[in-house]
Amino acid sequence: MSRPIYLIGARGCGKTTVGEALSRALGYAFRDTDHHLQLSTQRSVAQIVADEGWEGFRARETESLKAVTAPATVIATGGGMVLAEYNRRFMREHGQVIWLSAPSQVLAQRLESQPEAAQRPTLTGRPIAEEMGDILRERAHLYRDAAHHEVNAMQAPERVVDEILHSLSLARAS
Ligand SMILES: Nc1ncnc2c1ncn2[C@@H]1O[C@H](COP(=O)(O)OP(=O)(O)OP(=O)(O)O)[C@@H](O)[C@H]1O
């Protein structure tokens, strides 16, 4: 059975972009936890947070992770999926976990050119470049702990896909 592949990392690291390409390369399905939540609640992240707070959003995010988990599926996770220990353990136990890693300045530049504020409401109230620095300082160890493999997300998306495929074949051979 082909175990799911979970892509983790901060906002803007390319989980959705790379995940779609990786799923095509493998002939896998593609799911996205933020998108699943949006469809199942008919609300954006910003609306859920306004209605239920971040705590409510995080609880729904865990349900979304479980709902999309299936064999032969590439799963793009929300940037904060690793905050809960339950989610980190769930992903490691159910599949292969890949961290798309890039410096905060690169992430901030990408997000500035495509903000999508309804899906990415501010986490700290600070300007985006500062926020991404704070978020990576807080979360880098969680991404590292959750991941089976760390991949350089500053390369072109097709190179990122190749590096993931390489990591996975090494993982299978060992
Ligand atoms: N490897 C890459 N090189 C250059 N630009 C990229 C790369 N990956 C993604 N991008 C661009 O960065 C932006 C964010 O990408 P994407 O939406 O895939 O990130 P994400 O990790 O899914 O973010 P979120 O956690 O908010 O869902 C998009 O404009 C996308 O085109």
Ligand SMILES: O=C(O)C1=C[C@@H](O)[C@@H](O)[C@H](O)C1
């Ligand atoms: O980094 C985060 O905490 C988030 C990232 C997005 O994918 C969404 O899940 C939401 O905006 C929260």
Ligand SMILES: [Mg+2]
């Ligand atoms: Mg995404």
